[in-house]
Amino acid sequence: MWVSSIRVVAVGFALGWKARAQDIDYAQFVNPFIGSEGGIPGYSYGGGDIFVGGAVPFGMVKLGIDTFELPVNQSALNGGWTPKGKVTGISLMHESGTGGGAKYGFPAQMPLTMIEAPVNLLDNETYCQGRVGDDVATVGYFRTQLQSGVAVELSASRHAGLYQYSFPSTGEKHILVDFSHYLPHLTRSWDSQFYAGGEIEFQPNTSVYTGYTSIAGGWNIGPPVTVFVCAEFDTPPDSAKAFKGKNTFPVSRHFRTFNNATIPQPTYTGTKAQAGGLNDRVGAIFSWNGTANETTTIKSRVGISFMSVEKACAYKDDELAAWSIKDTAQAARDEWNRDVFSKIHVDTSEAANKTRLALLYSSLYFMHLIPSERIHENPLWESDEPYWDDFYTMWDLFRNQVSLWHLIQPAYYESMIRSLIDMFKHEGFLPDGRSGNYNGLVQGGSNADNVLADAYVKGLRGKINWTEGYAAVKKNAEVLPFFDENPIDPQGSLKDGRSALDDWIPLGYVSADRNSRAVSKTVEYSLNDFAVSQIAAGEEAGDQDLYLRRSAGWQLSWDPEASSRGFKGFVMPRYANGTFHKTYNITNCGNCNWEDESYEGTAFEYSFVVPHDIARVISLMGGPSHFERRLDYVFQPNTSGVDLGANGYGITTINNIANEPDFQTPYLYNYLNKQHKSVHRSRQLANDFFTTATNGIPGNSDAGALNCWLIWQMLGLYPVVTTPVYLLESPWFEDVNVTVNHNRTLRIRAEGLDDGDGKEGFYVQGVSINGVEWDRNWFEHGDAGGIMSEGGEIVFRLGEERRVWESGREPPSPGHRVVDVGEGGGY
Numbered sequence: 001m002w003v004s005s006i007r008v009v010a011v012g013f014a015l016g017w018k019a020r021a022q023d024i025d026y027a028q029f030v031n032p033f034i035g036s037e038g039g040i041p042g043y044s045y046g047g048g049d050i051f052v053g054g055a056v057p058f059g060m061v062k063l064g065i066d067t068f069e070l071p072v073n074q075s076a077l078n079g080g081w082t083p084k085g086k087v088t089g090i091s092l093m094h095e096s097g098t099g100g101g102a103k104y105g106f107p108a109q110m111p112l113t114m115i116e117a118p119v120n121l122l123d124n125e126t127y128c129q130g131r132v133g134d135d136v137a138t139v140g141y142f143r144t145q146l147q148s149g150v151a152v153e154l155s156a157s158r159h160a161g162l163y164q165y166s167f168p169s170t171g172e173k174h175i176l177v178d179f180s181h182y183l184p185h186l187t188r189s190w191d192s193q194f195y196a197g198g199e200i201e202f203q204p205n206t207s208v209y210t211g212y213t214s215i216a217g218g219w220n221i222g223p224p225v226t227v228f229v230c231a232e233f234d235t236p237p238d239s240a241k242a243f244k245g246k247n248t249f250p251v252s253r254h255f256r257t258f259n260n261a262t263i264p265q266p267t268y269t270g271t272k273a274q275a276g277g278l279n280d281r282v283g284a285i286f287s288w289n290g291t292a293n294e295t296t297t298i299k300s301r302v303g304i305s306f307m308s309v310e311k312a313c314a315y316k317d318d319e320l321a322a323w324s325i326k327d328t329a330q331a332a333r334d335e336w337n338r339d340v341f342s343k344i345h346v347d348t349s350e351a352a353n354k355t356r357l358a359l360l361y362s363s364l365y366f367m368h369l370i371p372s373e374r375i376h377e378n379p380l381w382e383s384d385e386p387y388w389d390d391f392y393t394m395w396d397l398f399r400n401q402v403s404l405w406h407l408i409q410p411a412y413y414e415s416m417i418r419s420l421i422d423m424f425k426h427e428g429f430l431p432d433g434r435s436g437n438y439n440g441l442v443q444g445g446s447n448a449d450n451v452l453a454d455a456y457v458k459g460l461r462g463k464i465n466w467t468e469g470y471a472a473v474k475k476n477a478e479v480l481p482f483f484d485e486n487p488i489d490p491q492g493s494l495k496d497g498r499s500a501l502d503d504w505i506p507l508g509y510v511s512a513d514r515n516s517r518a519v520s521k522t523v524e525y526s527l528n529d530f531a532v533s534q535i536a537a538g539e540e541a542g543d544q545d546l547y548l549r550r551s552a553g554w555q556l557s558w559d560p561e562a563s564s565r566g567f568k569g570f571v572m573p574r575y576a577n578g579t580f581h582k583t584y585n586i587t588n589c590g591n592c593n594w595e596d597e598s599y600e601g602t603a604f605e606y607s608f609v610v611p612h613d614i615a616r617v618i619s620l621m622g623g624p625s626h627f628e629r630r631l632d633y634v635f636q637p638n639t640s641g642v643d644l645g646a647n648g649y650g651i652t653t654i655n656n657i658a659n660e661p662d663f664q665t666p667y668l669y670n671y672l673n674k675q676h677k678s679v680h681r682s683r684q685l686a687n688d689f690f691t692t693a694t695n696g697i698p699g700n701s702d703a704g705a706l707n708c709w710l711i712w713q714m715l716g717l718y719p720v721v722t723t724p725v726y727l728l729e730s731p732w733f734e735d736v737n738v739t740v741n742h743n744r745t746l747r748i749r750a751e752g753l754d755d756g757d758g759k760e761g762f763y764v765q766g767v768s769i770n771g772v773e774w775d776r777n778w779f780e781h782g783d784a785g786g787i788m789s790e791g792g793e794i795v796f797r798l799g800e801e802r803r804v805w806e807s808g809r810e811p812p813s814p815g816h817r818v819v820d821v822g823e824g825g826g827y
């Protein structure tokens, strides 16, 4: 049980959550507020942008409050919840952990205790509500107390949400339904959402309203998302009035509004309201008269569907038949325990370290909120393949999150990959990001290639058609995507594919004069082509060498002369004529954004981000000792040349563990057979930047990518994406049972972690895998009789002594190629 201020109170036990007798209630350890606050106490800016509310794993419905928090420069509304924001609506769809423009926050309800002037139902500022005391959130359940005296409790099933409003026993009771409500962008940016129309209708004297809302835009500036709604109140309202009003939202030219006109008063339209030709806002107000006790609590169950009102009604009826918040929350909690938390079992007894349990199970929670499973909810084409949405984004997920889903969620993961390939078949490209049934934004490469390759090399087959999977990644590697005219990138598509292929194919690198983000695109395209070669090896062997060759393109962008902070040789912006941008600032990428030469990372950082050929990185950096010195340097405090502001949350090192490109860098000491240094660095980063507090992750959670980094750290493993390799690190628990491949057990033990004197010995002294003494600091998915698919046991012997315990080969560089870059000594 956690409340928003992180006072741990006994409310949860009073609510009586329980697990089925034989099972463990891991959900009790989850703090759903981790990441809800940023570096500035009381504000969401720079925090995790997480969703807080009721949801099942990968649920289509994520029911939570939408808030408005001032000042806008310290606010981030992406997940809906903010620490001190006023509630403007309570809606069924949310993202979790996303940056950029907010997406979703619809369809909504809002309880009101007055509707006469000064309240204007079309003006959220006249009715939005502050909150009193601390919100309560547990897995599958949320409660807040509004200033108006109304308590709101929420829970959700897969396609429906249950609201329970407790109104003060005296006073008015109304519920507003505003189909033009959505999460706004407080600074009116190019990636704001906007209302594109809707319709609401109810029969006289029934408790049911139906309709749809269409909202467009948001971070991937997608076309309108139409959601059908079917909602019901448990107590019939005494009066109900539909209304409409002139649309005064300040938005783009693409939809009709009276931009900047005064907000009008609603016009009541009986039992039905339609947006019509002028794109009017539509909604309805439902009111209950009595002060009798039975009307004090009003519940509403709401189903949504992308297909039809009928489907939305069926979800509401089937999934929320009992109308019970408690039962719905318990069912959600059971599902989380069964399908997510129990997959990684550690000692949960009284003696266990509760902080670690909170870190582990909360991290698992946050990495299972999105993408959203929308099987049978694809409005775009008919297919027998599953359908998913809200991939935010492959750029984030490919680093290590998909590799954990592969192990512990093989069914969901196979379904996701089939869905990705089906998108390619019907829309032409795999998504890099996707939300609102629309591809975008591509930040660098076509990183679904990495995702597919990671699954492929680890043997995921099932019902995936890899002939088509290979065709999908090959298209990314060969076909320049259609230019989508996104206002932030005049040079190429941000929707899908690789916008700089017209540089990459002829030049072998992405040039800085013809393209934005040349440094990071070059690094990413290299790994993408390596990924393509990995699938080609099994599907189209004749292609393998071509893509392996292309995967060395990053070396063409390597300037052996470039120097910074006493180090020589970096990936640098290179022009189409072959010269380098010599004065480029290696430690400072400026805004590090769409229009810059490197995206969300400096040349200093990206020079390490070549997981398929670390051996070549080592030699280009001047050999092992120079490489090690440089690696040591990026973890020194006060070395960063970029002001990360509240977004970096105290990070002053060049290595920015708050962002995905640097996720693997702390583990690179394994490639020097100095694994103890990887353990040292990565533990320190985990301890410094990951806590159970509301600001306990160092930036946007990015759909759980940050949380997942921590899980691998706690398991003592790190996957090298697009390859079957796992680096051995140092586990945080003495005994972990991980359910892999549906029903096999991977057991990870740490002997000597706690030697009884209270001091932890977490340096590795030796490792055995399935009883075989292991002399390498890495292993492959299929090693030791298929340890990661058939299960088995990895035993770490830990102690306080830092030692080089590994004597075998360093981790492989399966994409190793040498391109002569003219480097010549003098490091």
Ligand SMILES: *[C@@H]1O[C@H](CO)[C@@H](O)[C@H](O)[C@H]1NC(C)=O
Residues within 6 Å of the ligand: 067, 068, 088, 122, 123, 124, 125, 182, 183, 184, 185, 248, 249, 250, 263
């Ligand atoms: C409040 O409503 C106005 C339109 O009246 C809209 O522009 C704004 O984004 C809304 N604010 C919030 C926080 O939803």
Ligand SMILES: *[C@@H]1O[C@H](CO)[C@@H](O)[C@H](O)[C@H]1NC(C)=O
Residues within 6 Å of the ligand: 045, 071, 073, 074, 646
């Ligand atoms: C937001 O603006 C206020 C007032 O201008 C300023 O004091 C504050 O530092 C700003 N916060 C951030 C995070 O920039």
Ligand SMILES: *[C@@H]1O[C@H](CO)[C@@H](O)[C@H](O)[C@H]1NC(C)=O
Residues within 6 Å of the ligand: 204, 205
């Ligand atoms: C609704 O029900 C009330 C009471 O049963 C009845 O008086 C009224 O006529 C009904 N209104 C409509 C529009 O059917």
Ligand SMILES: *[C@@H]1O[C@H](CO)[C@@H](O)[C@H](O)[C@H]1NC(C)=O
Residues within 6 Å of the ligand: 260
């Ligand atoms: C919007 O209206 C306000 C008040 O009438 C006015 O000051 C402002 O200049 C207008 N802005 C635009 C962009 O028309």
Ligand SMILES: *[C@@H]1O[C@H](CO)[C@@H](O)[C@H](O)[C@H]1NC(C)=O
Residues within 6 Å of the ligand: 238, 239, 289
């Ligand atoms: C409820 O209040 C409305 C408006 O005051 C009134 O028209 C209606 O008759 C009342 N209904 C009941 C059942 O008291």
Ligand SMILES: *[C@@H]1O[C@H](CO)[C@@H](O)[C@H](O)[C@H]1NC(C)=O
Residues within 6 Å of the ligand: 292, 293
């Ligand atoms: C209303 O609830 C109060 C407190 O639970 C109870 O004392 C009272 O008898 C109830 N009144 C009615 C009309 O049910």
Ligand SMILES: *[C@@H]1O[C@H](CO)[C@@H](O)[C@H](O)[C@H]1NC(C)=O
Residues within 6 Å of the ligand: 345, 346, 347, 735, 736, 737, 747
């Ligand atoms: C892991 O599984 C083994 C074999 O069933 C069992 O002996 C051990 O107690 C389990 N460890 C934990 C932490 O549950």
Ligand SMILES: *[C@@H]1O[C@H](CO)[C@@H](O)[C@H](O)[C@H]1NC(C)=O
Residues within 6 Å of the ligand: 353, 354, 355, 356
């Ligand atoms: C529990 O784990 C946390 C996080 O790793 C650590 O800081 C703390 O020292 C541990 N507590 C004990 C008693 O070992």
Ligand SMILES: *[C@@H]1O[C@H](CO)[C@@H](O)[C@H](O)[C@H]1NC(C)=O
Residues within 6 Å of the ligand: 465, 466, 467, 468
């Ligand atoms: C896989 O896809 C290819 C190309 O669409 C098709 O020819 C083949 O029949 C499919 N294989 C299976 C097993 O469905």
Ligand SMILES: *[C@@H]1O[C@H](CO)[C@@H](O)[C@H](O)[C@H]1NC(C)=O
Residues within 6 Å of the ligand: 513, 575, 576, 577, 578, 579
């Ligand atoms: C190469 O291209 C860059 C960028 O357009 C330009 O500044 C530079 O002068 C060119 N150098 C040569 C040698 O053409």
Ligand SMILES: *[C@@H]1O[C@H](CO)[C@@H](O)[C@H](O)[C@H]1NC(C)=O
Residues within 6 Å of the ligand: 585, 586, 587, 588, 641, 642
């Ligand atoms: C690069 O940026 C850093 C940090 O902003 C600055 O200190 C340094 O002077 C810059 N270097 C060059 C060569 O401009």
Ligand SMILES: *[C@@H]1O[C@H](CO)[C@@H](O)[C@H](O)[C@H]1NC(C)=O
Residues within 6 Å of the ligand: 741, 742, 743
């Ligand atoms: C393990 O799961 C797989 C895949 O669902 C299934 O085919 C197999 O029968 C299961 N084996 C056992 C022992 O339950």
